[in-house]
Amino acid sequence: MIGFSILGVAPLALALPHANLFWTAALSLPIGFILASAFPAILIYAQELLPGKVGMVSGMFFGFAFGIGGIGAAVLGELADLRGIEFVYQLCAFLPLLGIAAVALPDLHRKARV
Numbered sequence: 001m002i003g004f005s006i007l008g009v010a011p012l013a014l015a016l017p018h019a020n021l022f023w024t025a026a027l028s029l030p031i032g033f034i035l036a037s038a039f040p041a042i043l044i045y046a047q048e049l050l051p052g053k054v055g056m057v058s059g060m061f062f063g064f065a066f067g068i069g070g071i072g073a074a075v076l077g078e079l080a081d082l083r084g085i086e087f088v089y090q091l092c093a094f095l096p097l098l099g100i101a102a103v104a105l106p107d108l109h110r111k112a113r114v
Helices: 002-007 010-018 021-049 054-083 085-092 095-104
Strands: none
Touching: 002 021, 002 095, 010 021, 010 085, 010 095, 021 054, 054 085
């Protein structure tokens, strides 16, 4: 579920820099829905990594998400000032491809070998 939610938006996001205003709005809706569907699965996965620490994991998850969002906005704003908004828009279209890193996550349901 996590892989689909993150990588499922990649083709739509890659089309965004080449779309007009209507298609940008039309593509943004499914991108938002697909990305939002990943958050509960990611949160449950993180809570399974540290059982008994549900509150701490939830707080860290949302704190990290909002913190990285703020830092990312500042960095992208500075980059837009230096290189232009079109460059940043094209760069951000490739960000969903970072979801490939989800393959490296450990499988929690695999039985431990003894």
